Amino acid sequence: MLEPMEPDLLLSLALGIGLAAATGFRVFLPLLIMGLAVKSGYMPVSAGFEWVATMPALLMFAIAAIVEIIAYYVPVLDNLLDGVAGPLAVGAGIAVTASVLGDVPPMWKWTLAIIAGGGAAAATQGATTLLRGTSTVFTGGLGNPALATAEILGAVLLSLLAILLPYLAALAAIIFIIIAWRIAIRARRRKQSA
Numbered sequence: 001m002l003e004p005m006e007p008d009l010l011l012s013l014a015l016g017i018g019l020a021a022a023t024g025f026r027v028f029l030p031l032l033i034m035g036l037a038v039k040s041g042y043m044p045v046s047a048g049f050e051w052v053a054t055m056p057a058l059l060m061f062a063i064a065a066i067v068e069i070i071a072y073y074v075p076v077l078d079n080l081l082d083g084v085a086g087p088l089a090v091g092a093g094i095a096v097t098a099s100v101l102g103d104v105p106p107m108w109k110w111t112l113a114i115i116a117g118g119g120a121a122a123a124t125q126g127a128t129t130l131l132r133g134t135s136t137v138f139t140g141g142l143g144n145p146a147l148a149t150a151e152i153l154g155a156v157l158l159s160l161l162a163i164l165l166p167y168l169a170a171l172a173a174i175i176f177i178i179i180a181w182r183i184a185i186r187a188r189r190r191k192q193s194a
Helices: 007-025 028-039 055-071 077-100 106-139 144-164 166-193
Strands: none
Touching (some): 007 028, 007 077, 007 166, 028 077, 028 144, 077 106, 144 166
């Protein structure tokens, strides 16, 4: 018989889901924010993940985040990046979730990280990919810079919310995913019926 989850594990899981969903907006920006939170002592990570707060890791995350942000403002490249960002976001979502689950048996840690973290990252990335595709079709790509700006804000705000109020971040991620998928599916149906 399964025992109920400990409150600390639920809090850690909510933190992981929030950070993982943020990687679906931008892969490296949430990793940079997480690394800075760990370096400042505000956020603990599981053993073996302390490297996220090292200077080389923070520098690498910062450079990668800047390159990723700029690349999403380049027409055509933004749509191509979505194909690459999907698997990267899932991997990052799994990693950030595993990094915050603490002292959990490895089987549970990695199962939760893959399902919850990878799933949250994949759902967010999938929703933003659908929205970008819809924007490209309806605006010829002219609306994509506004979407890229919203994704940057989403990555920053959701990462900070995950660190400060994990339960609220997990709820916000779920709500965003549902709304974004509904908008994209409705827009596609309207396009097909037109």
